Amino acid sequence: MRTANPRARSRRTSAILLSAVLAISALGVAACGGSSSSGGASTPAHGPLEQNHLRIGVPKDEIGALPIFTGVDKGYFKDQGIDVTVDDSYPTYQAALKALTDGKVDLVYDDYVHAILAQSTGTIRLQLVAEGYTAGDGSVQLLSKVTDNRSEAQIKAVFGAAGGFLTPMSGTGDADTEYTVPTVMLMTRLPDIANSLKIRADATGEAHLKPMTANAIGDKLTGTADPNVAAVQPEPYFSFTAGNNKVVKLMDLTRGSTQAMPMGGYFTKQDFAVTDVNLFKAFTTALNQAKAVTAQRATAMAEMQAHYGTMASSTVVANISFGTFPTTVSVDRLGRVVTLMQGVGLAPYYNIDTMMPPDAERGQG
Structure with a gap:
């Protein structure tokens, strides 16, 4: 039996170690490639962000917008390179929509019926960026x-x-x-x-x-x-x-x-949605992260108490019937709103496709 050459064995060991280091480095690059730093770097999966700041208008005490606060507090929007500011002082949906019309905010959370009526009457051209909230049992x-x-x-x-x-x-x-x-x-x-x-x-x-x-x-x-x-x-x-x-x-x-009625979602002007495609892709990526975390009752309760003032006392929050926060946009799901509206004589000729994003799902409501 011959003894292995020490130099050859050393070279083989070095080669194995080098291969392992290169493999680990490749994994690290792949893992980093799907996220961005809070300093404003764009996410490669989305392409360069058209801008790094997003102003969001939310009606006061709107439970459907709860994940927005989660996303800000946990840094999910920062991770996508977006500096988000939230104005939740608006007393009504119309007040928030007017702020969008006037250019004071870039995105609003709006009740679906209100948004549909605004678009059907020609008040504004809206695009749904992300679904917001679906009513839970007893809510x-x-x-x-x-x-x-x-x-x-x-x-x-x-x-x-x-x-x-x-x-x-x-x-x-x-x-x-x-x-x-x-x-x-x-x-x-x-x-x-x-x-x-x-x-x-x-x-x-x-x-x-x-x-x-x-x-x-x-x-x-x-x-x-x-x-x-x-x-x-x-x-x-x-x-x-x-x-x-x-x-x-x-x-x-x-x-x-x-039951499980769609309640509201995130809307922007259609022109803005067309020009800032990557910004809204990055936004929905972060928002979906926030929705997944907010679906945990403990997180939802903590975020409410942090942001909803007297409306969120410990007694109230402990008894709230939370709904769900969809992470996709479903044409069929939103079509239920239009069906109910038309059943009572509202927006009889409205076509829900006029406000749907390009990646909206069909046949999966």
């Missing part, structure tokens, strides 16, 4: 003051009173464009009386719906002496009202045709 409720009536009888009593149904408004001030997803959910779900529901004022000036800002609905419901009043409240307003006042649930609006 949109029809509430009433405590009475001796059963729920069905109380709903009919409220129907008999002008303006008895308090509904969240978009802020347009126009009876034809004041609707939001929770309002359409109510009009879809009212038993027996839906066909007679006056959604606009008639010749007498009366209507069954009374639109109000979402944060005022709870105070109006519990502060009035009139027993024949009911209020549509989505989260977090529902848990806030239920946790601080004596109210009863007349109807869970997240059932049947309105």
Whole structure:
């Protein structure tokens, strides 16, 4: 048996070590290639960012925009090279949309019904950049003051009173464009009386719906002496009202045709979406990271308490019925909103494709 040449053995060992080092280095480069530094370097998978700053407008206390705060706090947008600033002071969806129209923000979170009505009436050309939020079980409720009536009888009593149904408004001030997803959910779900529901004022000036800002609905419901009043409240307003006042649930609006209802999403001007394609690809990549983390209840609760003020006390947050945060844009899913709208006479000729992004999914709603 011959003894191996020490020099040959040394050369073989060096070659093996060199190969291992090169392999590890290659893996490191591949891993780094899918991300970017917070200093503004572009992500190779997206191409160079057209700009590094994105201004986002969010209606105050909008639960659907919760992942935006997660993304900022955890640095996901920075990792994609985007410096995100959030203005969540807008009292209504219309106020946020006007800021987009006026060039004060680049992107807004908007209620789907409001955005569709704005586009269908020619107010603005919008493109959906990313879906925002889908209602969870029990997250949109029809509430009433405590009475001796059963729920069905109380709903009919409220129907008999002008303006008895308090509904969240978009802020347009126009009876034809004041609707939001929770309002359409109510009009879809009212038993027996839906066909007679006056959604606009008639010749007498009366209507069954009374639109109000979402944060005022709870105070109006519990502060009035009139027993024949009911209020549509989505989260977090529902848990806030239920946790601080004596109210009863007349109807869970997240059932049947309105179960898992798409509520709102992130919109920009169509021209901006076309010119800044890589920016919005990077944005949605970071947003999807944030959505995945916000889907964990502990993270959602912590982010709410950090950013939602008095609306997010520990008692309220502990009882919130959270929905889900879709990471894809589905034409079929959003088509459900249009179907419900058209069922009550809103945007009868609207084509949802006019605001869909190029990579929207079809047949997977």
